[in-house]
Amino acid sequence: MSASHVSVETLSLPPPGLWHRPGFKRFRRHKLAVFGACGIVLLTLACVLGPMLLPYTDTFIDIRQRFAPPFSGPHILGTDPLGRDILARLLMAGRISLAVGFCAMIIAMAIGVCIGLIAGFYEGIVGTALMRFVDAMLCFPSIFLLLAISALIQPSVPSIVMLIAMTSWMEVARVVEAQIRSLKSRDFVQAAVSFGASHRRIMFRELLPNAVAPIVVAATLNVAHAILAESYISFLGYGIQPPTPSWGNMLESAQSYLTSAPWLAILPGAAITLAVTSFNFVGDGLRDALDPRMDLG
Amino acid sequence: MSSFLLRRFGQAVLLLFIVSMIGFAILHLAPGGPMSQFAAGGEMSQEDLDRIAQQLGLNRPLPVQYGEWLWRMLSGDWGRSYRDGQTVTAIIGSHIGATLQLMATSTVLAMTFGAWIGILGAIRRYSLFDSLATVGAMIALSIPTFWFGLVLIYVFSVWLGWLPSGNRYTIGDGSLMNQIHHMIGPVMVLALVSTAVWSRYMRSSMLEVVNQDYVRTARAKGLSERSILIRHALRNALLPMITITGLHVPTLLSGALVTETVFTWPGMGRLFLDSISYRDYPVVMGILMFSAVLVLLGSLTADLLYGVADPRIARSG
Numbered sequence: 369m370s371a372s373h374v375s376v377e378t379l380s381l382p383p384p385g386l387w388h389r390p391g392f393k394r395f396r397r398h399k400l401a402v403f404g405a406c407g408i409v410l411l412t413l414a415c416v417l418g419p420m421l422l423p424y425t426d427t428f429i430d431i432r433q434r435f436a437p438p439f440s441g442p443h444i445l446g447t448d449p450l451g452r453d454i455l456a457r458l459l460m461a462g463r464i465s466l467a468v469g470f471c472a473m474i475i476a477m478a479i480g481v482c483i484g485l486i487a488g489f490y491e492g493i494v495g496t497a498l499m500r501f502v503d504a505m506l507c508f509p510s511i512f513l514l515l516a517i518s519a520l521i522q523p524s525v526p527s528i529v530m531l532i533a534m535t536s537w538m539e540v541a542r543v544v545e546a547q548i549r550s551l552k553s554r555d556f557v558q559a560a561v562s563f564g565a566s567h568r569r570i571m572f573r574e575l576l577p578n579a580v581a582p583i584v585v586a587a588t589l590n591v592a593h594a595i596l597a598e599s600y601i602s603f604l605g606y607g608i609q610p611p612t613p614s615w616g617n618m619l620e621s622a623q624s625y626l627t628s629a630p631w632l633a634i635l636p637g638a639a640i641t642l643a644v645t646s647f648n649f650v651g652d653g654l655r656d657a658l659d660p661r662m663d664l665g
Numbered sequence: 666m667s668s669f670l671l672r673r674f675g676q677a678v679l680l681l682f683i684v685s686m687i688g689f690a691i692l693h694l695a696p697g698g699p700m701s702q703f704a705a706g707g708e709m710s711q712e713d714l715d716r717i718a719q720q721l722g723l724n725r726p727l728p729v730q731y732g733e734w735l736w737r738m739l740s741g742d743w744g745r746s747y748r749d750g751q752t753v754t755a756i757i758g759s760h761i762g763a764t765l766q767l768m769a770t771s772t773v774l775a776m777t778f779g780a781w782i783g784i785l786g787a788i789r790r791y792s793l794f795d796s797l798a799t800v801g802a803m804i805a806l807s808i809p810t811f812w813f814g815l816v817l818i819y820v821f822s823v824w825l826g827w828l829p830s831g832n833r834y835t836i837g838d839g840s841l842m843n844q845i846h847h848m849i850g851p852v853m854v855l856a857l858v859s860t861a862v863w864s865r866y867m868r869s870s871m872l873e874v875v876n877q878d879y880v881r882t883a884r885a886k887g888l889s890e891r892s893i894l895i896r897h898a899l900r901n902a903l904l905p906m907i908t909i910t911g912l913h914v915p916t917l918l919s920g921a922l923v924t925e926t927v928f929t930w931p932g933m934g935r936l937f938l939d940s941i942s943y944r945d946y947p948v949v950m951g952i953l954m955f956s957a958v959l960v961l962l963g964s965l966t967a968d969l970l971y972g973v974a975d976p977r978i979a980r981s982g
Binding site: 400500501503504505506507508509510511512513515516517519520592596599600603604605606616619622623626627630633634636637640641644645648649652 | 679680683684686687691800803804806807808809810811812815816818819823914915916918919922923926937938941942944949950952953956957960961
């Protein structure tokens with residue numbers, strides 16, 4: 369066993385550097401994905417570092433400069449009804465919105481992967497029951513479910529993260545379940561079974577690592593979904609509560625000034641669109657890069 | 666065919682059962698549960714609360730409560746609104762029309778435009794039009810619906826003054842033209858995502874079909890490209906779209922809720938939001954369950970229609 373292993377190692381070529389691996393090449397060729405990756409990096413950097421470089425904080429009230437339009441004075445992107453700097457608020461809101469999206473994704477992935485792994489591995493009654501539960505959860509239109517539960521809980525950043533995660537893990541579970549079910553009959557899993565490997569070992573050491581590609585794709589698309597979900601419920605008034613800024617609740621307060629100060633509504637929406645589009649582009653590019661069957665040129 | 670029908674129907678009933686359990690769990694297991702509306706006021710003593718729980722039967726074992734709740738739901742008694750005492754079914758009934766009107770109109774529009782974009786993209790694959798359509802669809806799927814609605818209102822109502830900014834019709838003017846005029850904005854918003862979804866699926870469905878043997882045969886017979894596309898490719902490419910339409914119901918309902926809020930459209934979505942702000946739990950639960958039933962019916966109908974349109978499915982599946 370170990371001898372054959374060594375001979376295979378010596379025969380194979382040295383692994384290509386990350387930059388030149390086929391998957392990575394396919395990703396680079398996907399212009400939109402590269403655009404999306406740049407968008408994510410820039411947005412994240414801006415939200416993390418930006419507020420420190422600005423002359424105004426997001427809570428500084430400059431009452432003489434209320435409703436200043438963009439590019440008209442000391443405030444680059446203008447001010448809101450209280451004279452607070454919009455750029456500073458956008459960046460601080462971005463921290464919250466991106467963090468909520470990212471944390472919700474982590475939790476949703478943890479739930480979805482576990483459920484999918486168990487359902488796919490133990491098919492039978494357990495698997496069927498879990499997957500029917502997934503189907504039933506998917507019967508509820510996501511916003512209806514989000515709002516119905518958010519009405520029952522105290523809104524705070526952690527509870528909104530949990531709420532979004534609890535209502536967005538189902539697609540992941542479906543993807544993982546399908547992948548695990550198809551992997552289960554493969555030779556390497558049969559080999560592990562015949563060696564007497566424990567169920568846990570087969571699930572986490574044999575099956576899961578081979579299902580990483582679709583999980584990574586689902587995770588990227590899930591961030592986009594979570595950012596969008598946060599903006600929806602915050603816009604409708606049940607998400608992140610002011611004074612904590614988020615892109616969604618900035619839009620909620622902007623709604624009443626649509627006629628007199630349209631930039632208040634346009635800028636946060638553009639930020640959401642940029643963030644969500646970027647994650648969707650990257651997810652799409654990753655799907656093409658990691659799934660060789662889709663490589664149609 | 667009939668065994669396929671029966672099995673599919675049985676699955677839907679089972680799913681409805683699980684859906685009802687989830688709905689009941691949301692109502693009861695959330696912090697506070699059904700009692701939170703009374704406890705929130707802070708004016709009631711613990712004894713008062715206990716007595717209310719006793720009167721409403723909330724102190725009995727959960728399975729008993731669930732059984733009774735399910736029985737009442739099935740027999741059409743969905744409770745009464747806390748707000749005005751009307752039955753939940755009557756309230757939903759008086760709002761669903763406006764929502765279905767939006768959903769149906771935008772679906773028809775999205776099918777027409779989406780299919781057209783998808784087919785053109787598949788025929789001229791990798792052309793400028795195809796690339797633009799791909800990028801456009803991705804952006805359309807990423808734009809927050811409510812923001813698109815606000816931008817439309819700003820451009821067409823505030824700036825250009827062409828469209829009304831909300832409501833179903835001008836009070837005192839119930840003419841058809843007036844209603845259509847009011848529908849343009851919300852339908853455009855709701856149709857945006859559906860058009861993007863339709864164009865993507867139509868494109869890939871068409872691409873799959875044009876490489877099939879029977880299309881090559883048709884081409885070898887010397888049929889005109891137009892006749893190949895319409896008679897042979899399109900008819901088969903449209904089949905999977907039945908399923909897509911059925912599976913699209915949840916997205917459409919979610920979109921309708923947001924659209925109705927932005928355009929103050931008096932439909933079920935806005936009713937849902939209003940009921941949440943009034944803590945009107947019977948109506949909230951009623952709409953939640955009703956929307957889940959609509960979704961189930963959507964996918965069931967799509968499956969059955971697919972079985973009719975493509976008899977192979979019914980026989981083999």
